[in-house]
Amino acid sequence: MKFSHSLQFNAVPDWIDHYVAYDQLKKLIFQIEKEKVEAFNNSTDPEKTSSNISQGKDKFLSQLDLQLEKVFDFYSQKETELYNSLDSLDHLLSACMPDQNLHHDTIQYPNFNTPLTNLDSTVNLPVHSINEVVVTKENRRKMSFESRMSTQTHDTHHHEYVGQLVDLRSQLISLYVSLSELDSYVELNRMAFEKILKKHDKVLDGDLKSQYLKKMVLDSRPFMPQTVEALRAQIERVERIYADAFCNGHVSLAIRQMKTHLRDQITYDRNTVWKDMVNQERKTLDAHVKEKDAPVMKKIPFTSFKIRADLFNDLIAFLFSITVFIILLNVDCFGDRQENYCFALLIFAACMWATEAIPLYATSLMIPFLIVPLGILRNADGTQMAAKAASKAVFQSMFSGTIMMLLGGFSLAAALSKYGIAKAFASHVLSRAGTRPRWVLLAIMSVATFLCMWISNVATPVLCFSLINPILRTLPDDSPVGPCLLLGIALASCIGGMASPISSPQNIITIQYMNPDPGWGIWFGVALPISIISVVCCWGALLLVYKPDKHVPHLNKIKPTRDKITGAQVFVMVVTILTIALWCAESTIEEHIGDTGIIAAIPLFVFFGTKILGKDDLNAFLWSVVVLAQGGMSLGNAVTSSGLLEDIALKIKDGVQDLAPIAILAIFCFLILVFSTFVSHTVAALIIVPIVQQVGQNLPIPHPNLLVMGAGLACSAGMGLPVSGYPNMSAVMMEDPTGKPYLKTKDFLVVGIPISIIVTLLIFTLGYGIMAGVGY
Template sequence: MKFTSTLQFNCVPDWAEHYISYSNLKKLIYQIEKGLISVPIVPEDIEAVEVSPLLDSKSRTNSIFIPALDKELAKISIFYISKEKELFDEVTSLVHDYAVFENLNDSLSVHSNSLVTGLSYQSSESAFSQGRSSHPIRRSRSASDAATSHVSSDDDENYNYSTVNLLEGRLPYMWGPPSIEERRIHLKKRTVELFVWLSELKSYSSLNKTGFSKILKKYDKVTSSNLKDSYLSNVVNDAYPFKASTIKKLEDHILKVQEIYSYLCTNADMDIAIRELKTHLREFIVWERNTIWRDIISLERKSHAVGVKAPVAVEQLVETPANIQTPFGMVIVPKTFWRSFLLLLVCIAAFLFFLNANFFKKEEQNNCFALLILASLLWSLEVIPLFVTSLLVPLMVVCLRVLRSDDSPHKRLDAHETTKLIFSTMFSPVIMLLLGGFAIAGALSKYHIAKMMATIVLSKAGTKPSFVLLSNMFVATFASMWISNVAAPVLCLSLIQPILRSLPPDSSFGRCLILGIALASNIGGMASPISSPQNIVAIQNMDPSPTWAQWFFIAIPLCIIVDVLIWLLLLWNYQPHSDSLTIHPIRSTRDPWTGTQIFVIVVTIITILLWCTEKQLESFFGDMGVIAVIPLVLFFGTGILTKEDFNNFLWTVIILAMGGIALGSAVHDSGLLHVIAKTFQSMTSDLDVWQVFVVFAFLVLVVATFISHTVGALIILPIVAEIGDKLGGSHRNLLVMGSALMCSVAMGLPISGFPNMNAIMMEDEMGLRYLNIMDFVKSGIPGSVLGMLAIVTIGYGLMLLIGF
């Protein structure tokens, strides 16, 4: 395996940016190789640093490469020193707490004093060596022992209280001191966690040293130099993280933790203690690598599309392709090709039928209706990729000449005029809003801001199943507001892996928790204008466009209410409180906030505030789409996001939205939308606004359950908007926003949105899926109905309250 991959899959994900920038150094080597022919140029991204004393050869190539190495070495050293201090302080605290625990346990064996004196890393290391020469962590009654046990019997109550604070994060207990066993379990957890992170720090040093050796070897090979030996021996080996004394000190602290664990858990048997600690370390590494790198990076990259296919059965994956003999040889055709081909023929046949049926008086309306049928079938059946259908829309609009002139409604525009109009319509301010949302989501994900916020909240959830479930659901909903309800469930499902691994195989809580995150992520799709594409489609069809404050006023209370209703439904269906569960708490990140993260948060908050007050600033900004330029300029202009991040935007979603806007414009400008709206109006003439709202809410719920939420919005929302205009009092925005919210709560089946698809693919260590179809039938369908009831009652009232 190449070292680039080794580094990627063996580094600590939370520390990824603090490792050696191996890929960048490789790029620099290749630039230097090209520069050997011409004049070498220092790359712009390499900052000026002090010249290494090794530059006695005055090599032009070394003068470029060595400063880059020095910069990486300084970065690694600064991070290692800060982490070492943090972890060593934790070890010192643990040692002291363990000594106090020994006194509370009334086991006045002689091993704690040596620990307190010998394990304080600022003290003489020889004291520690003497303390473990006869037996690890053995102590005698000495001054330090007297210091920890000098409290008289009159002061026992105060002593116990201060000890409780010490062992439990130094926070006072409201309900009295914990038992000895509870203190022991708490110390064990701290010991395991410290062992894991000390081992990770040791791996950090080893991996970076290997990185310097590998990159220097490559540099020497490419440039025919002899830099490796001198730089490793004179510079790298003298750097603090790689000194022998540093590694020895780290190993001593690891040994201290192992000894404490042995006396807490294995009756001082060091061999068993080390085996158990290594097991904990192995489980932790598997979780970190699998859930963080595989789920967040791989799955998120593969699944960033609106029209994600439903899970494929194993039998379908191993189908034998069909062989067709032709005059030109044997052609291998997958069996699924015939299904797609037949569906495509059905779509084309339906298009040709409606194109020649003359259901409407005007030719442009009849042509537009045929185009609407074709696009709807292609989007619904996904015969071809969704964005390809969107690209087909402007082509068909021009060729079929479906647009009419605004000045003269009876005049059809020619192909040239239609082309200019349809392409000017496709790139609207709403598309710019979508790009701004992608920039914010990209920055929040790239710099782990979303993950840090999520772990901080989830670490406070405790171990009660109902609270853990509710906390995870709220985190999934909140994350969906900003990083989309495609990436949010991937992030949240990766964070609960320690909980899932600690559950018994037959526990219902695992299914309940996975399903809760999936349904909450769907609900989060309606929380903000940028949380899902159907909201962008809704804003395009609303007149006037709603402000962010108006959207939040309606959507956030609905999200909270529907989350709570589904939480109660899941508790009723799965009854996790009836199981005797031991829930592994989620560990909160301890990394401090960096300047870059703070800058991203500040820019995000300012952008959202400007979006919320856009109506008041309309004379200056003009539209929300212009405000969306701010995060794009600041993030890409400062280098926080790069061109690779720009290329990774969900361009398929953007093209899909642009195609939907083009189709909506064609249906409107051809006059077809007016005719359809009049037909629906006559069918619902006896109904009031609320009844019409309920009818369309139910229609959207059914349609969006079986097809993509965005596709359902693209097909239905333009019709809903026109009908809203025809109702008395112009309730266009009420019907459009209500229908868009209904798209998000359509979550009754595994194929109803990406969160459900991702959830049903979750497997345990044995390769068995946690969820099946019946889980969605008994929770997803009732959850959708509860969401609909909340929208047509509370949501309806909130929309009327703000004048929709």
Template sequence: MKFSHSIQFNAVPDWSSHYIAYSNLKKLIYQLEKSINRAETGDDAEHAPLIRSSDDPDQVFQRALDVELEKVSSFYEIKEREIYGEVEDLLREKAAFEAETDGQGENGRLDMGSRMGDHPRRTSLFRNFTRPRRASTISQALDGGADDSDDEDDESTALQRSRLSFTDRSKSTPHDANGGGDGAVETSEPSKSIRRHSLAYDDYAHDELAIFYSSGITLKKRATSIYVQLCELKSFAQLNKTGFSKVLKKYDKICNRNLKQRYIEKFVAPAYPFSSETMNRLDENIHRMEQAYADVVTQGDVAVAKKELRLHLREHVVWERNTVWREMIGIERKAEAATMGLRRTLLGADNDPTKARLQGDDDNEPDMKELQTPVGRVACPTWLLSSTMLTLVIIITVFFVLLYIPIFDKPEEQNCLAMLVFVSLLWATEVIPLFVTSLMIPFLCVLLRVVRSDSKPHDRLDAGAAAKYIFSAMWTPVIMLLLGGFAVAAALSKYDIAKRIATFVLSKAGTRPRTVLITNMFVAAFASMWISNVAAPVLCFSIIQPMLRNLPSDSDMSKALILGIALASNIGGMLSPIASPQNIVALDTMSPQPSWGVWFFIALPVGIISIILIWILLLVSFKPGKGTTIVPIRPVKEKFSGIQWFISLTTLGTILLWCLSHQLEWLFGDMGVVAIIPLFLFFGTGVLTKEDFNNFLWTIIILAAGGLSLGRAVNSSGLLHTIAGTITENVEGLSLYGVLVVFACLILVVATFISHTVAALIILPLVYSVGVGMEEPHPNLLVMGSALMCSAAMGLPTSGFPNMTAIMMEDSQTGQRYLKVKHFISRGIPSSIITLLVVISVGYGLMLVVGM
């Protein structure tokens, strides 16, 4: 939790305006950062910041800190005098209460002190006042309480009994003026007449009990209230002291200054609220309240008193925090609703209630629309009539049509074609979540009986055998490799290793716009290799935030930087087998699987050349160097910790074993077995926790597993062989290079409009089969080239996670998005074509060199 949220969450609501203005000081830091890094010339009066460049930033920030420190100190002193005054008043009243209770025995009316001493209470003073009255004799009224049963009645029950005793007294028959006991009215109930003989003295005793009980309750409530206020005062001081430390640390980090230690030692530490004498005095008063509570309530047992007081404090804090938490959640929900609205506008979901509902809008009462039918008017939700629902109905209709229109002779091929078209359309249109479609694949495979035995004569398997076959296809060593990649990515991200490496590299880039741009692109591509191209752009965008804050809102450098990171992250998705799910699908499709060394040999040159050419395209189209002043990124100063070295060495060792997987096949058998090493070491040693495991992208894993099972089913049914044979006949006159160009262009177009992973799941098994059926079979070459082209599809904002993340980036000052759809069309489509040319030229040559 950010400290700005933490201070809001932990602050006393009534004192919220008297805490350090942490958010305002952060804004001032960013303004000072701009004034420090702003160019000496070229600033006109309209765009010049409020803070002059001639002002010393330390003095400006110190003046703001002095104001906050004075505000905190003055409020603390006022509240301290107020609360300490209440402490003294309570202690005086407690002394008076003890004197009164001790004196009751001298007057012969109620010797509570001796009773308390003879019969110590287990938890509370008020237990003695909650005894049920026995028979109404004088001796039993005064002395029988010691022999009463140990009831567990609470204070509300005691107050109710006191009220009932007064009610009984008001309903009883009045005595004579002299208070004689012989003036009882005759009654037909002997027990009532006997009771009235002692009623006068009995009522007198209960008057005394009620008075002392009420005084004890008041003292207990006041002691509890003052204890809570003292604890809140202590929390006020501690929270503000932490706030000064954190805001000074942020100032030193962002503005590259060294003010924290000097200011804290000279001003914060000696300030009245934070001095050791003040804290000692506050602790002393807290102990006085605990002792007072113990004397009044728990018969001097301080341990029990502390336990009860802390329980009261906890209940008070929980109630206050629940109130504040609800307000914070409301603010976050409003912000998230605004973001979701922007995302729906971007993705075209505003006019589609079904898509909006699937993306997270919860309408408790959906809009209804009446339809005229032959049986009358029928009301139905509007989302049932939306274009998305219509699309779903059309897809289901196509599915049943393909089931019953004979196209193939064999029923398993016919059913498999219907299933393949049905699943592909669901994936392409995303009318339901992608992973849900994947979960339907084993169900349809078993239900439609599309799976055949691997051995001749390839008989159709029954339901039991088909279920075992298809579920075994969902969990392969490649899925284990994907899990190992997730573990490596989680460890590198959680312990800031990836961020520190990226920051170190970017700090060496200098301030030349073209150098900064290409450095950021290569850092994004490198990060995508190991922490996936989903997390890499998010990491890189967070690193360049100081740079973006110091650039003008309409700067072409900002656009080039953000778009460059997104495009490079897409390219980075092809650089390693664990960089993206489509690579996992390609590995599972190819036979034999290439080693990591072979993958690097092909993908790294293709990726590097593509990034350089895209960088040139961005320089030519954006011209980011004009009038641009870059704020250099500073590296992290802290040294690597032991746990960071452990993660780094484990990651490097795992990658080395993956690269040597073919040479070590006799030992490990498969790369998926090697993936168990980081899972065991990171989770077994506590580097990663079960929460990190639960946060894996399980939707991606299910999507990949469903796609693998679909490929296995299509191959087992014989449909893949039939389709591949037809395509092979049509491309019979083409060379291997021509077939590669055809499939590369096809998959580039498909992956631009649908998910890269989905495109790989649908097309790669087909590409492999076509490659096997050629006169000179090179199936792995075609699959490798097609897999690289899946990552190269980046012509639209929805073409991959990096693009979607980039288009949502906003200027923190104006709230406007840096990029528009036209930027992706005008730069993303040419970038895709550039990468296509590199793959079918450089990539093709490298694949031939390694013998694919």
């Protein structure tokens, strides 16, 4: 929880205006930061810039002094008020028990209706019965509060006395709660000053905390050790008074009873504040969001019913896919029942994935259910496989070393993110990039590409967006630098999706169809040069289109994280490096480990076994991606087993066999580029890569691995639209402080499409040369 929320959540609601205005001070810091950057960009006089910085510091100090004075005044007022109340209550309780006068037939009850300053007045009342229990000062401690309340008497004044005693008990508990809240008030404000000074020093590169906190805050009366000790002594005094009066002298019992009331009060306050915080958060968010229009309704043809437009579109897509599926089941396209049914299933899955009539992973879960009843799988002799054997084959195809490697990659990503290693690395790199926009852009794009090699391209853009927030909040209004940086991160993350075998699901699917497995060494040898050149070209295109140096000469500098390296971080790095090293050496140790999936088990059992990762981290894995990949693998197995894949590949081979391998690769790369621009990169790999593999295998000179790897890399090249991959979708959702989106579809079209084409050209030129060089 952010400290601003924690402060509001733990504050006493009635005192909320008397706490340190933490959010106001934080906004002032960011405003000073923005003015500092603007002054640096607009002024050529260093002395004037220094003067502006000094004025900002003075403004902050002035506001800090006002907050300190506010806390001092309120504390002094409440301290006097509560201490006086405690003295009065103590005096009153010392006289609240009646005395037995041995020389008169009377009991003297204190007059509780008199003011607290006049406690000597008593009323003489006759004793009506010898059976009445007379309470004396001597036996006051020997009787519990409940016993005194239950004393049987017909004396109306005694009943008044008991009722007033209950009121005094309530006042004492209320005083205990107030003193405890005052103690919490002091601690929360001390933390607020400490946090805001730390924020000031971090954002503005100052050294104010050590000076102001020691000389001003801790020397102010509310925060002095002797003041805090005196306050806690008064709380202990209340506990003793309560124990003597109502708990037979047992202090521990008194504390337990009063803390029960304190907890109840805190629970009530927090529930109230929590509701207020939620409402306020909603108002804040709604301030930047347009009012949602009523959902568009569409009438179902030939009926009087209406449904939401989005649901109607999904229903139409689903019915279209079902219709195509039924038609193809009854059309003889290949002269073989298994191939016809498999082709119908392939087209049906492609339509469902492309239209997203239902979630992608739900379609994947439907595929195994259809494969077995349709009787698509064949035995080695060409006969139809029995249902039991077919179901076993389907489930075997859904879990393999490739899926295990995907899970191993998820565990590495989770550990690197959870322990701040990825963020620490990124912030240190960016802190050395300087303030020129062109170098900051290149640095953040390089960081995004590198991080995508190890953590998902879903998490990487979000991390990078948060890292450049200090830059975004100090930019002038409508500056093109913000869109330039965000688009650079998104496109670099897409490019980073091809850089390592675990950087994206499409790479995992690609490796599944390569025999032998290329290993990390060959993959790096092919993918890294393409990625590096692509990032440089993308950087140049962004500089050409947005001209960031012209609009903002200098950006706010990113500060590196100053947290100390922990043992857990060292452990995570050792396991990560060991796992990657073994993956790179997989070809040399294949006879001992058998498959890369076995190596992927290392981070899984080490991280979860040592509790570096927990159950929540396991639940946070992208299981939808795993299920999507498994569905694709089961479909790939069905297409292969039925003979459909070979039949399609032979027909395509007849049209391309006279072409050079580089021309065949170019055709498939551009086909996948178009497909992955409009549809998910992973879906493009699921549908097209198996066909490419069979075409390459049936060429006069087989080149299956060359075509498959090239096609797999091309899946990451589609980045010309906001819907082209997770990074683009994350970037297009980013908004400035006024709620205006930084990026529009035009930005992706202008930069994304040319870069997509350049990346594709690099794959079937430079990539082809490297793959041919390694024997593919």
